[in-house]
Amino acid sequence: MHQSLLIYSKFRYFKFSVLLIVSAIIAYAIVDPVDGHNGGTWLGYTLGGVSAFLILLLMWFGIRKRSYKSSVGKVEGWLSAHVYLGLSLIILATLHAGFEISWNLHTLAYFLMLIVILSGIFGVYAYLRYPHLMTENRRGRTMGGMLTEMAELDRECRETASQLSDEINRAILDCIENTRIGGSVWRQLAGKDPKCATLDAYTRVKKYSDELSLEHSDEERRLLTLLSNKLELVQRARRDVQFKAMMDIWLYFHVPLSFALLAALIAHVVAVFFYW
Amino acid sequence: MQSKVSFLTRKSRGGVTRKEQLVSGESIRLGRSTDNEVHLSDFRVSLSHAAIHDRNGRYYVEAESGSDIRINTKIAQSGRLATGDRIGVGPYDVEIICAEEGQQLEFTIELVRELGDDLAKLQSRSNTSLTTTGLSKRRWSWLLFIVVTGLFLALPISAFYNKEVRDLFIDAPVTADIAWKSGEFAAAHRFFADDCQACHQKAFETVRDKACVTCHTNTHPHADPKFFELAKLNETRCATCHKEHNGRNALIRRDEALCGDCHTNLTDTVPTELENARDFGNKHANFNATIYQFDKNTKAFVTKRVALTDNPEEISGLTFPHDKHMNPDGLKAPDLPWDKKQMRCNDCHTPEPSGVGMQPINMERDCIACHSLAFEEGRTVPHGKLELVLSSLTDYYGNKALAGGVPDPNAPRIVRNRRRPGQKMTKQERKAAYQWAQEQALTIAEDLFEGRVCSQCHTVTQLRTDYPPKWEIAPVNIIDSWLPKASFTHKKHETMVCTDCHDAKKSEDSTDVLIPDIDNCRQCHGGTEKIANKLESTCVDCHGFHIAEDFLLGDRKGMDIDMDISGTAARMEK
Numbered sequence: 065m066h067q068s069l070l071i072y073s074k075f076r077y078f079k080f081s082v083l084l085i086v087s088a089i090i091a092y093a094i095v096d097p098v099d100g101h102n103g104g105t106w107l108g109y110t111l112g113g114v115s116a117f118l119i120l121l122l123m124w125f126g127i128r129k130r131s132y133k134s135s136v137g138k139v140e141g142w143l144s145a146h147v148y149l150g151l152s153l154i155i156l157a158t159l160h161a162g163f164e165i166s167w168n169l170h171t172l173a174y175f176l177m178l179i180v181i182l183s184g185i186f187g188v189y190a191y192l193r194y195p196h197l198m199t200e201n202r203r204g205r206t207m208g209g210m211l212t213e214m215a216e217l218d219r220e221c222r223e224t225a226s227q228l229s230d231e232i233n234r235a236i237l238d239c240i241e242n243t244r245i246g247g248s249v250w251r252q253l254a255g256k257d258p259k260c261a262t263l264d265a266y267t268r269v270k271k272y273s274d275e276l277s278l279e280h281s282d283e284e285r286r287l288l289t290l291l292s293n294k295l296e297l298v299q300r301a302r303r304d305v306q307f308k309a310m311m312d313i314w315l316y317f318h319v320p321l322s323f324a325l326l327a328a329l330i331a332h333v334v335a336v337f338f339y340w
Numbered sequence: 341m342q343s344k345v346s347f348l349t350r351k352s353r354g355g356v357t358r359k360e361q362l363v364s365g366e367s368i369r370l371g372r373s374t375d376n377e378v379h380l381s382d383f384r385v386s387l388s389h390a391a392i393h394d395r396n397g398r399y400y401v402e403a404e405s406g407s408d409i410r411i412n413t414k415i416a417q418s419g420r421l422a423t424g425d426r427i428g429v430g431p432y433d434v435e436i437i438c439a440e441e442g443q444q445l446e447f448t449i450e451l452v453r454e455l456g457d458d459l460a461k462l463q464s465r466s467n468t469s470l471t472t473t474g475l476s477k478r479r480w481s482w483l484l485f486i487v488v489t490g491l492f493l494a495l496p497i498s499a500f501y502n503k504e505v506r507d508l509f510i511d512a513p514v515t516a517d518i519a520w521k522s523g524e525f526a527a528a529h530r531f532f533a534d535d536c537q538a539c540h541q542k543a544f545e546t547v548r549d550k551a552c553v554t555c556h557t558n559t560h561p562h563a564d565p566k567f568f569e570l571a572k573l574n575e576t577r578c579a580t581c582h583k584e585h586n587g588r589n590a591l592i593r594r595d596e597a598l599c600g601d602c603h604t605n606l607t608d609t610v611p612t613e614l615e616n617a618r619d620f621g622n623k624h625a626n627f628n629a630t631i632y633q634f635d636k637n638t639k640a641f642v643t644k645r646v647a648l649t650d651n652p653e654e655i656s657g658l659t660f661p662h663d664k665h666m667n668p669d670g671l672k673a674p675d676l677p678w679d680k681k682q683m684r685c686n687d688c689h690t691p692e693p694s695g696v697g698m699q700p701i702n703m704e705r706d707c708i709a710c711h712s713l714a715f716e717e718g719r720t721v722p723h724g725k726l727e728l729v730l731s732s733l734t735d736y737y738g739n740k741a742l743a744g745g746v747p748d749p750n751a752p753r754i755v756r757n758r759r760r761p762g763q764k765m766t767k768q769e770r771k772a773a774y775q776w777a778q779e780q781a782l783t784i785a786e787d788l789f790e791g792r793v794c795s796q797c798h799t800v801t802q803l804r805t806d807y808p809p810k811w812e813i814a815p816v817n818i819i820d821s822w823l824p825k826a827s828f829t830h831k832k833h834e835t836m837v838c839t840d841c842h843d844a845k846k847s848e849d850s851t852d853v854l855i856p857d858i859d860n861c862r863q864c865h866g867g868t869e870k871i872a873n874k875l876e877s878t879c880v881d882c883h884g885f886h887i888a889e890d891f892l893l894g895d896r897k898g899m900d901i902d903m904d905i906s907g908t909a910a911r912m913e914k
Contacts (some may be wrong), residue, residue, distance in 0.1 A: 076553065098593045099593070168518075169520055207468055211459060226381065234649075237383065237384065241461070244465040245466035246469070247466075249475060301468075315478055320480035320481040320484050324484035324488050326485065327484070327492075336522075337544055338496075
């Protein structure tokens with residue numbers, strides 16, 4: 065049975081993370097280091113060690129989810145742990161740093177971690193919200209199906225317009241040749257095409273038909289119906305692309321910044337002990 | 341006119357099918373509309389695209405309704421046809437087979453530019469996934485990883501080991517390892533702190549004391565090796581207590597473990613006169629007063645530490661009852677002849693300019709207003725050396741005798757009689773006068789030393805009675821600080837009244853050591869434990885760490901020290 069990653073195994077990892085956070089906060093409150101809380105106290109080293117281990121574990125998820133043969137836990141479990149342990153890092157790393165922020169490598173690593181976690185939070189939001197919206201929007205179709213449907217509508221438009229005026233034909237030609245779904249990153253995320261060729265064709269055909277006669281011929285009416293069907297389909301497909309893009313885009317921050325974080329973390333640990 | 345049209349269709353496997361048709365009309369019109377003589381169904385062709393006219397047996401082609409045609413690859417509106425011409429009508433190629441004058445027009449038509457698959461085109465135009473937009477997680481991951489590793493790991497490390505890399509940053513506003521800086525430097529270290537290697541001399545090693553001693557040569561270690569084996573401090577480095585990178589006010593540890601680690605059970609580990617201590621609030625012995633004692637054999641003062649609980653008696657050589665001076669009924673005072681004066685502490689005790697201690701009591705400044713050294717109306721002897729007192733008395737009475745006219749019935753006549761100016765004295769007269777002066781001086785001196793003045797405060801013993809007499813005044817020695825190992829400062833206790841701590845009103849004798857015991861201090865001062873209404877007081881609030889007297893950290897300069905100076909290095913010296 066499908067189980068949300070958030071409630072996986074009766075909130076097992078949520079509970080574990082809460083336990084981790086609460087113990088860290090209690091330790092932070094009890095321990096009173098002579099030079100104030102910072103990464104260099106025994107508690108600082110402990111929290112730092114745990115946090116570094118968690119970061120490596122969370123990054124290992126990227127490998128684990130690809131190794132289908134692996135039997136080290138279920139991928140769902142890994143994902144659930146990834147989310148909750150990742151969130152717990154906000155507290156653990158902050159306590160590790162003792163709320164110290166400065167213009168240095170150490171703070172860079174901290175903020176990279178925060179950005180990675182924030183992008184991950186958006187990822188969780190996207191995974192919870194968009195699949196549902198996508199299903200609703202697609203109405204049982206796939207992207208390939210929608211494109212095929214569009215091509216079919218194009219063919220019908222062309223046939224219907226064959227005996228209509230050249231202007232209308234040119235509009236149909238433009239519509240067929242220039243309509244595109246998605247496109248650049250921004251276009252995909254926007255879910256709209258400000259120069260939508262189908263909308264343009266619809267307006268043009270409507271205008272030319274009106275110029276000829278207010279009473280449209282059967283072909284013209286049919287053509288307008290076909291075009292509005294296509295327009296609806298095009299918008300739906302673009303929305304689909306938008307949802308998909310929203311579900312994917314955060315990963316383009318999450319993953320590269322994770323590697324930047326990994327580099328900063330390595331440099332941070334080396335730096336701390338290099339200049340002990 | 342009539343014309344023979346062949347529609348050619350190429351097969352995918354090769355070969356051409358040909359469909360022939362005879363068309364006739366006024367002219368042969370080509371277009372998408374079905375009423376054209378030649379119907380071209382592709383929607384890229386206009387409804388009426390072109391027409392071929394027969395003009396007196398010659399054939400001409402003309403574009404219709406603003407469409408363009410191509411005649412032998414050239415875009416044109418019209419032209420005469422000749423055999424072999426190729427006319428382009430939209431995606432169609434029209435090849436003239438025969439257009440000879442007077443003969444029947446004959447041409448082939450072939451769709452040379454297929455419309456293609458709409459779906460395939462739509463798919464190729466559309467980009468429905470981010471993976472095909474040129475964004476690459478892998479590429480960015482590598483790039484960021486390499487940039488961060490290079491800037492923040494490789495660069496600082498290479499600068500550490502390679503002077504050439506360091507030199508690249510000489511004029512730069514930052515150093516290669518600036519990003520590694522973990523916090524603000526202490527104000528005293530800021531001028532060299534950009535050079536991390538000034539302190540961090542070896543990779544993966546904590547900062548050693550020798551880095552500190554580069555500058556701090558005149559700092560004293562904790563104890564003198566002749567009293568204490570410094571090796572016992574072997575894990576203690578300068579940085580154990582002095583925490584750098586903690587802001588401009590250099591951070592020094594103040595916790596109880598700082599001293600308590602050793603001093604909690606000090607007596608078990610080293611032979612010492614010191615008592616164990618950990619926390620001022622609950623684990624600290626009562627105070628030992630350091631007092632002077634007079635050694636009669638050597639006739640010298642020696643210092644001795646005596647616990648306050650053992651009622652130490654200080655031999656200062658002075659007699660001074662505080663209680664009499666602080667009599668609540670007041671004292672007779674020269675400046676208040678009609679009243680009694682209530683004395684206050686600061687009538688006699690003046691703080692040092694630093695505010696730490698009190699200036700030594702000075703007779704001329706602090707006592708003389710009441711304790712006059714007058715021996716006659718308006719005449720005083722100096723406070724100080726005995727010989728000066730006696731000679732000043734002898735001088736005074738000698739002058740008086742020589743001047744004559746002294747109203748003393750027991751004095752010789754020459755002293756009693758007034759003399760005229762210029763009248764000379766005989767030798768006998770002079771002798772008599774001088775003898776009288778000596779007797780007077782002796783009488784007054786005896787009165788001063790043993791009677792009403794000196795012996796009030798000093799212990800005076802007469803050693804010789806005839807002239808010149810000789811007295812001995814017991815030496816006076818008041819200790820500068822009863823608690824020399826604690827840095828008490830009066831300045832910080834200005835809100836208090838003196839008698840809150842110094843029980844002077846009840847002190848009858850100058851042997852009393854008038855300092856409060858630890859319980860008195862504990863009324864306000866707690867230890868490191870946070871207690872309501874008590875000041876958190878740590879060891880270093882009163883005690884110093886760097887207290888060795890005849891030994892400096894810099895004394896070890898030049899020695900091949902690899903280990904810590906405050907601790908392990910001492911073992912090497914042994």
